[in-house]
Amino acid sequence: MNSPSELTFFHAPHSRSSSVRVLLEELGAPYRIHAINLKDEAEYDPSYRAINPLAKVPALKDGDAVITERVAIHIYLPDRFPAGGLAPTVDDPQRGPYLRWLALYGSCFEPAVIDRQQQHAPAPYSTSPYGDFDTLFKTLTDHLEHQGPWMLGERFSSADILWASSLNFTTHFELIPEHPAIRAYIDRYLARPAVQRTYAADIELAETQDAGVTT
Known part of the structure; x- marks a missing residue:
């Protein structure tokens, strides 16, 4: 693939796609946001269904390539921008x-x-x-307790952005039990500058959408 150019990131604030925005910020990748207003059900618009027929965010365009599914994007982007150091290389023992x-x-x-x-x-x-x-759940909490502070021990990776963002959401809405190891993991994640920057930007984007301003 050619050298990285600006990506188009289809994103809705305060949704699953927020973890991808954090990932893009952590990587320092060039991107522009195509905002999807879920309150207006913009994800069902035919123009967006042409990008993702499932009408879900996130989605990503990199040149002619379209990548949907959050896990796929969390694998794709660190490999696309290896200088960010958020994924072990294929010959690294931690890749598996x-x-x-x-x-x-x-x-x-x-x-x-x-x-x-x-x-x-x-x-x-x-x-x-x-x-x-x-x-x-025990598999997850045992791992964080005994092999943390991150999923790969001392090494922060794209996997942590995916997991910590989701654990933050699921604990906040009481979808999973509270656990000290999970709480500590979330707090470490929330302290990262890229996370704080993204959350602040998402609040601003949500307010813009609520005001009916097209982005």
């Missing part, structure tokens, strides 16, 4: 654990949280993609 935690989030954690929140009857352990919520 890094990919494991990224995949575990999308394939296990989100489905488990939704099932729990919706009070769905659990699927048989052998057919559930995550087994059961309690085992998954």
Whole structure:
């Protein structure tokens, strides 16, 4: 692929796509925001469905390439901007654990949280993609307690932006139990300048959308 040029980032403030905005800021990547107003249901507009037929944010355009799905973007961007140091290279021993935690989030954690929140009857352990919520939750908290402070130990990565942003949301809305290791992990994440900068910018963007200003 050619040298990085400005990316187009399809983003809605205070949504899942906020973690990608943090990632872009941490990487120092060049990007412009195409804001999606979820209150106006702009995600269902045909022009956006042409980008993501599922009508979900985030989405990213890099030249002619379109990348949807948050986990995919969290893998793609650090590899696209390796100078940011947010992903182990393919020959790094930590590459496997890094990919494991990224995949575990999308394939296990989100489905488990939704099932729990919706009070769905659990699927048989052998057919559930995550087994059961309690085992998954203990796997996460044990890892943070004994192998932290980040998912890769002392090394902060894109996986932490994905996980910590989501844990911040799910604990705030009481979708998962409180746990000291998770609280400490979230607090470390929230103290990062790129996170604070992004959250402040998202508040401003949300206020602009509420005022009916097109961005």
